[in-house]
Amino acid sequence: MIILTGGAGFIGSCFLWKLNKENIDDITIVDDFANTAKKGNLSNKRFKDYIQKDDFLKLVEKDKISNPKYVIHMGACSSTTLTDEEYFKKNNFEYSKTLAQWAFRHKVPFLYASSAATYGDGRFGYDDANETTSKLQPLNLYGRYKQLFDLWILKNGFENKATGIKFFNVFGPNEYHKGEMMSVICKKFRTVRDEGRIALFKSCRDDYKDGEQKRDFVYIKDTVEVMYYLFTNPGKTGILNLGTGAARSWNDIAYAMFSALGKEPKIEYIEMPESLKPKYQYFTQAKMDKLRKAGCDFQFQPLEDSIKDYVKYLKNGEYL
Secondary structure (H helix, E strand, O other), X not given: OEEXXXXXXXXXXXXXXXXXXXXXXXXXXXXXXOOHHHHXXXXXXXXXXXXXXXHHHHHHHOOOOOOOOEEEEXXXXXXXXXXXXXXXXXXXXXXXXXXXXXXXXXXXXXXXXXXXXXXXXXXXXXXXXXXXXXXXXXXXXXXXXXXXXXXXXXXXXXXXXEEEEEEOXXXXXXXXXXXXXXXXXXXXXXXXXXXXXXXXXXXXXXXXXOOOOEEOEEEHHHHHHHHHHHHHOOOOOEEXXXXXXXXEEHXXXXXXXXXXXXXXXXXXEEOOOOOOHHHOOOEOOOOOHHHHHOOOOOOOOOHHHHHHHHHHHHHHOOOO
């Protein structure tokens, strides 16, 4: 039996879609099912059981789950603006430690979600080498507690038992429930479609023009292919970046959206909120050497093709 936490969330439900495509359905989904906005993410998916995340933790602590074969831990709070540190500690750090230790005791593979938020302002680059990981200084609590878990893995010598994935800016179907944490593509779709315009943040730095701040955007369909490679090669352990390796600007995102919708580009640049300015990442770009050395030679789709495909889903609110 495969345990998939966060299985009703964005990346988790899309990976469930991929597993189903590979005729794998001996899966137990763990999530917060009180959030009814996630309901569509599980439509037409195949799995054997689902368990509320707090109930699941109690079962794990009492070792009441029989015969786990694989633990895929995608469940976490992904808000970069939440300031409840105690919640992050309990939900993103302590929960992850308990689950990892349980997987290690049962000698089953443990695949978990880290984040590019761990890289902070990028002063140490975006290299997933272990020696770099120990230096990183995240800009928000989400990144800090992902970083603390990565460090816990490394300090205890568990990197040969676990595979951590540092997700960069993932976008695509099934993110509709994420509110403020949705991608700009999802947030701005209706405005671009209905009003033919988009608002992007002005730059507050002289070295970046407005809209030219860059991120490593990676489409969910590509993301789950890489995840599946790691899933089917559990010996490829360690903490690995998952981005495209090519940073693109917010302007690129906007132009691709206008093109996909057959609209003339109209971009307005607005002031960035004061609260966001000290926490804003102006550039992210995954160094992908470690994943390539692990044997994954997957070729990512161009950003424009990915957005064109995503727009087809957004037009009808469709799910993977």
